Amino acid sequence: MRPAIDxxxxxxYLLTDPPKTELxxxxxxxxxxxxxxxxxxxxxxxxxxxPNAVVxxxxxxxxAERGNHVYVNLGTGPKTCxxxxxxxxxxxxxxxxxxxxxxxxxxxxxxxxxxVKSQTEILTFHLDPPSGDVLAVLELLSEKGGRPTRKKExxxxxxxxxxxxxxxxxxxxxxxxxxxxxxxLEWGFLDSEGEGRRRRLRLNGRGVAGRKMFSHLSARxxxxx
Numbered sequence: 001m002r003p004a005i006d007x008x009x010x011x012x013y014l015l016t017d018p019p020k021t022e023l024x025x026x027x028x029x030x031x032x033x034x035x036x037x038x039x040x041x042x043x044x045x046x047x048x049x050x051p052n053a054v055v056x057x058x059x060x061x062x063x064a065e066r067g068n069h070v071y072v073n074l075g076t077g078p079k080t081c082x083x084x085x086x087x088x089x090x091x092x093x094x095x096x097x098x099x100x101x102x103x104x105x106x107x108x109x110x111x112x113x114x115x116v117k118s119q120t121e122i123l124t125f126h127l128d129p130p131s132g133d134v135l136a137v138l139e140l141l142s143e144k145g146g147r148p149t150r151k152k153e154x155x156x157x158x159x160x161x162x163x164x165x166x167x168x169x170x171x172x173x174x175x176x177x178x179x180x181x182x183x184x185l186e187w188g189f190l191d192s193e194g195e196g197r198r199r200r201l202r203l204n205g206r207g208v209a210g211r212k213m214f215s216h217l218s219a220r221x222x223x224x225x
Contacts, residue, residue, distance in 0.1 A: 054084025062092035162221030
């Protein structure tokens with residue numbers, strides 16, 4: 001919490017699973033000290049042991065804080081939060097930092113509550129999330145709950161979401177669907193079996209992870225929003 005206070009943050013989001021009884025004193029202390037510093041604190045319940053869920057929750061924070069300068073702390077919580085926070089920094093444009101803790105100092109207020117002696121900026125690069133048409137396919141396959149999906153259903157979903165031109169031929173629609181599916185396969189989100197009319201599509205483990213990361217993003221064409 002010290003970096004947030006030193007940087008005079010206006011608002012802090014705390015990602016947490018429901019704190020266990022033995023950890024509640026630490027949770028309460030963080031809330032108390034941040035509020036005492038005049039910082040607004042928003043607690044978000046999140047599967048902090050799942051980096052994909054962390055990325056998705058941080059994406060929703062990015063949407064809420066659009067236009068604001070957002071930092072992400074990579075040194076607090078489980079390593080899964082550091083992994084998710086690093087990916088979120090690249091996807092959502094956060095500035096990442098790592099607080100260096102002085103483990104040789106005396107605890108500040110509670111056992112294992114050691115002071116921060118410095119912080120290091122973690123430089124990242126930019127990653128683009130999947131496009132809306134790929135997200136529409138992810139959404140469709142997720143709704144199927146593991147059941148196989150035909151390409152015809154993909155075409156119908158793309159039409160519903162505005163990714164196909166009105167009045168286009170059936171062949172043109174098929175070509176668009178093929179290009180979208182090619183990009184979804186390149187992302188590694190789905191498995192494809194068979195050819196032609198026998199082709200069937202299923203969401204795989206990477207696709208499930210992708211849904212957790214990107215479900216807050218629009219799966220509609222820009223002119224449909």
